[in-house]
Amino acid sequence: MGGTAVAEQVQEQDDVRRAVDGDAEAFERLYRSHVGRVYALAVRMVDVERADDLTQEVFIRAWNKLGTFRGQARFGTWLHRLAVNLILSRRETLKARDGRRGGGDDVVALAASPRRERPGMRMDLEAAVRALPERAREVFVLYDVEGYSHEEIADLMDVSVGTSKSQLHRARMLMREYLEL
């Protein structure tokens, strides 16, 4: 590991210790370091409209539970797992409300413009991810984007490993179609 990366990790460990002691500035530094990844997860797993709220919920919960972080894993890994758990648990309630209100439309999602301007392929790619059916999207994001294993995904989503594999394949085939590859 390079010198800069080591220094960053040491700084992060120090910030976690300070944050556990109630140092909000230290927690803000942790927030700034990791918000991009958490926000991306919320956007891709759920949608842009709810990503702000979900991101804030993740960090508020992280603040509450900092005392349980024992340092066995990197802080980013711990935070990310917390974010995945929260987002997956929130989606049931969000889905129930959407169902009662008529739900979203995958075709519309593909055509909608994202909130930020992004050049060429990446704009299509993000939109294509958001157009995937829910289960397939969740597995695709967790496996191909975030690097979780099928066993971990099965545990997180309370499905079988076989289901995780088949949903991943379904997602990739649809992405290939959406992106015309």
Added chain:
Amino acid sequence: MDERHEWVQERLSEHLEGSLPAIEEERVQRHLAVCEACRDVRAGLSEVRGLARRLGPIEPPRDLWPPIAAAASRLGRPERFSFSVPQLAAAAVVLITLSASSAWWAKGGGGPTPPASVAEPTTAPVRPMTAAQPSAPVPEELAAELDMLEGVLLAGRDRLDANTVHVLERNLLVIERAIEDSYRALSLDPENEFVRDHLRRTYERKLEYLREVSRIVDLAG
């Protein structure tokens, strides 16, 4: 589509991961050697995989920090966890059960895990919240029965069929979610009597629900 193509294409993701059984891998490779269409599909899937791995963080278009800072300020210091479950007050056990249980139930965790265990990886147990926290939201007169009934469900789930357990846990998640929403609202607006009453009503609903669950566990014999 020809059955052979379909059979092969269904396995292309696992083929790319290198996780097919040897016999299936050999069959896929034999087919790909002679089938351009399936090779195209494989190339497409491989490209999707590559593109996905390059997807990185997305910075939020606006600064989300201020409400987080405000919540952290109201909530006070993060919870610290110290030792010895037997020394816990009943209210503290219920609080930990609350904060952990939504993750616990969402994962469908099994076995007689004691309510005081938290879902996030830790070995550290619990002590009561500090005075800096909002006043304890669990109505004292409900805490002991809530704790006892949660224990009934934990102990009895092996007697229930998988679908019933799934429904029970999903419903409990709905209540836990409502409690968390209300608790968070109360921490942002501690003087809000409506939210306080709403939280209390939700706890009473949880109690009623767990009593019903207990009846269902009894019916299972």
Added chain:
Amino acid sequence: MSLLALLTAVTLAPPMTPASMHLHVPVLDTVVELRRGERVILRDVSGTVRVEAVGGDRLEVMSAGRTDNVTLRRADGRVTISATGRGGSRRSVDVGLRVPAWADVALDGVDLDVSVRGMEGSVTIGSVSGDIAVEGTAGTVRARTLEGEIVAESTTGPLYLSSHSDDVYVRSASGPLEVQSLDGDLYLEELRASTVRAETQAGDVTFSGEILVGGSYRFYLHDGDARLELPATLSATVRVSTFHGTFESDFPVMVSGFTSGRPFEFTVGGGEAEVRVEVFDGEIRLVRGN
């Protein structure tokens, strides 16, 4: 009298031609003369049970399918019907009961669909998985199911209905009503009740009906929308509470002082009834009806 006090197991009689109860393969029919005050209990059954109120004092039990393990016991003011298979396990049944309207009835089971029509005595139903339908009852009805819909129509007695995972429908009820779901919608239509209490944690509530003078109408939601169609001649104090939601009203709203996220109250007409709507996160709509 001592004989009557003993526990008596009665094996159901051989097949007879049954009265019509929409059963296509009636196998069994038995008749019991009830004494006034005796309760009818179906315990620990699975399958389908239909209860129909009749005049007089005769209880008729009809069952399709195998009946060798359907038992009827009589003791302590109760007539108890249960069905067990080998080793004491539950057997699925299809049972029709014609019950004297005055009798109290209690049904309890795991996978149990129940329909009840016309009873004047109290009706208590507990199911884990199954739908419950009640029509034309005048007595108190208490029905709960973990997973299944509850439908009540044209009732005049008090209703206490609870489905945890599904929707509840109540139409043309005039007795006091308490209805709840945990993860389901509540549809309350054409009510003429003086007391209504509806609660759901994750679901919508739709209400239409009369708001009676002196009545109390309370709606509690956590995450869902409340749509209340209230009479154009509404006379009520209305209290609205929402922490994270929206409010829309066809009725004029005048409040002095308003704080976002806190309750507010206003009066329509003479303020002769109480309407209370509490939605933690969702829409509240007051619609003017006819």
